Amino acid sequence: xxxxxxxxxxxxxxxxxxxxxxxxxxxxxxxxxxxxxxxxxxxxxxxxxxxxxxxxxxxxxxxxxxxxxxxxxxxxxxxxxxxxxxxxxxxxxxxxxxxx
Ligand code: HEC
Numbered sequence: 413x414x415x416x417x418x419x420x421x422x423x424x425x426x427x428x429x430x431x432x433x434x435x436x437x438x439x440x441x442x443x444x445x446x447x448x449x450x451x452x453x454x455x456x457x458x459x460x461x462x463x464x465x466x467x468x469x470x471x472x473x474x475x476x477x478x479x480x481x482x483x484x485x486x487x488x489x490x491x492x493x494x495x496x497x498x499x500x501x502x503x504x505x506x507x508x509x510x511x512x
Pocket of ligand 1: 435438439440441442443444451452453458471472475476480481482483484485486487488489490492495503504507
């Protein structure tokens with residue numbers, strides 16, 4: 413129930429359309445598919461992996477900004493230094509709600 417409410421809150425805070433544009437603008441979609449693995453994991457797989465984790469949004473904000481490696485495969489994700497905190501938060505929320 414708590415999660416459902418959280419998902420709703422995230423969805424409400426994040427107009428889906430704006431975040432897909434944001435993902436396109438920041439070249440996230442060059443490496444990530446919505447439902448297909450490209451260089452990085454599909455955003456829907458990320459949502460699945462983190463569903464049920466309370467600190468998922470904070471974790472993803474961190475790994476989007478700082479990049480990461482070893483969680484999904486051998487290829488690392490480069491840090492997104494130019495991304496603002498607000499944009500990183502919108503993107504994390506968008507990914508966690510299934511990247512629709
Ligand atoms: C150069 C390719 C590339 C770009 C550009 C890129 N990513 Fe990634 N991303 C990856 C790879 C590869 C991984 C898997 C890293 C790992 O195994 O830990 C990843 C992992 C992730 C994860 C999962 C992190 C975790 O902790 O499980 C998220 C969320 C994510 N990326 C979002 C984004 C967003 C949002 C952007 C745009 C701002 C973006 N990525 C841009 C390649 C990329």
